[in-house]
Amino acid sequence: MNLLDIGAVSRHSGIPPSTLRYYEEIGLIQSVGRHGLRRQFDTPVLTQLALISLGKLAGFSLDDIKGMFAGDGSPQLPRPELHQRADMLDQQIKGLTRLRDALRHVADCPAETHMDCPKFKRLMEFASRTANRR
Amino acid sequence: MNLLDIGAVSRHSGIPPSTLRYYEEIGLIQSVGRHGLRRQFDTPVLTQLALISLGKLAGFSLDDIKGMFAGDGSPQLPRPELHQRADMLDQQIKGLTRLRDALRHVADCPAETHMDCPKFKRLMEFASRTANRR
DNA sequence: GGTTGACCTCAAGTTGACTTGAAGTGGCAG
DNA sequence: CTGCCACTTCAAGTCAACTTGAGGTCAACC
Numbered sequence: 001m002n003l004l005d006i007g008a009v010s011r012h013s014g015i016p017p018s019t020l021r022y023y024e025e026i027g028l029i030q031s032v033g034r035h036g037l038r039r040q041f042d043t044p045v046l047t048q049l050a051l052i053s054l055g056k057l058a059g060f061s062l063d064d065i066k067g068m069f070a071g072d073g074s075p076q077l078p079r080p081e082l083h084q085r086a087d088m089l090d091q092q093i094k095g096l097t098r099l100r101d102a103l104r105h106v107a108d109c110p111a112e113t114h115m116d117c118p119k120f121k122r123l124m125e126f127a128s129r130t131a132n133r134r
Numbered sequence: 135m136n137l138l139d140i141g142a143v144s145r146h147s148g149i150p151p152s153t154l155r156y157y158e159e160i161g162l163i164q165s166v167g168r169h170g171l172r173r174q175f176d177t178p179v180l181t182q183l184a185l186i187s188l189g190k191l192a193g194f195s196l197d198d199i200k201g202m203f204a205g206d207g208s209p210q211l212p213r214p215e216l217h218q219r220a221d222m223l224d225q226q227i228k229g230l231t232r233l234r235d236a237l238r239h240v241a242d243c244p245a246e247t248h249m250d251c252p253k254f255k256r257l258m259e260f261a262s263r264t265a266n267r268r
Numbered sequence: 269g270g271t272t273g274a275c276c277t278c279a280a281g282t283t284g285a286c287t288t289g290a291a292g293t294g295g296c297a298g
Numbered sequence: 299c300t301g302c303c304a305c306t307t308c309a310a311g312t313c314a315a316c317t318t319g320a321g322g323t324c325a326a327c328c
Contacts, residue, residue: 082241
């Protein structure tokens, strides 16, 4: 059996042991046993943690994430809901892309006052329409 | 002068008055005066709030955002830093895109056990490499 | 077989971002 | 001129997501 104790999981995932214990406590991950006192995890937990990090990056709460994946890390949601989540992500990606473009633009645009730059203004109009809601 | 009182700003931006007061308290936005007790804002504050929402969406803290834009909403950062922020956003966008693709894939893939699906596994490997760090 | 060090539990503390509540104010419609 | 109601302040509360600290345990190495 390929078991990792909590320290190894922490080293591989970059997530502190305290957080791993917390995640177990709230039911986000599961340990498969103990070695003495030490929690042992199965290797797939690493995939699960990657998924969790990605989900957090996407702005989902731990509770959301808990709902998305079954205990073993495999996604467990009705298809329409998955598509809905994907659509939400699309919205967010669009917003981020806009913000990135705005940032790059102001980094490169020689205009002294960006608020007067038509390109920047256009970006900001998009922003106003896209932002908000979460 | 095109002044809006806090209620109007709230209505236009979708942000509750309590939050607007809070944003002013921490110096993220500024009111330009009072009408009686009521805060009056200049219309550009709406653009600023859109920017703030976008920044939050991007996962920046209010403090980060405060550092990015001057009080009037115009970006005020050294160019290299702006590019660096934009690069961070690119990373994040890539991660989200991956997550979105993974979500859509499992929504459509007929495989019963996603963890065995090569396409899903490939997505997850990317995920492991990309995730973490914030 | 003693020391070490990485783990353990459980309660309490922290941080960021707000929200809520109590008590007060002031412009304006009637 | 009297209400009303949307605002005001200020302190305290809330929630998620962790982290910290005190005090304890145990497998493994010397």
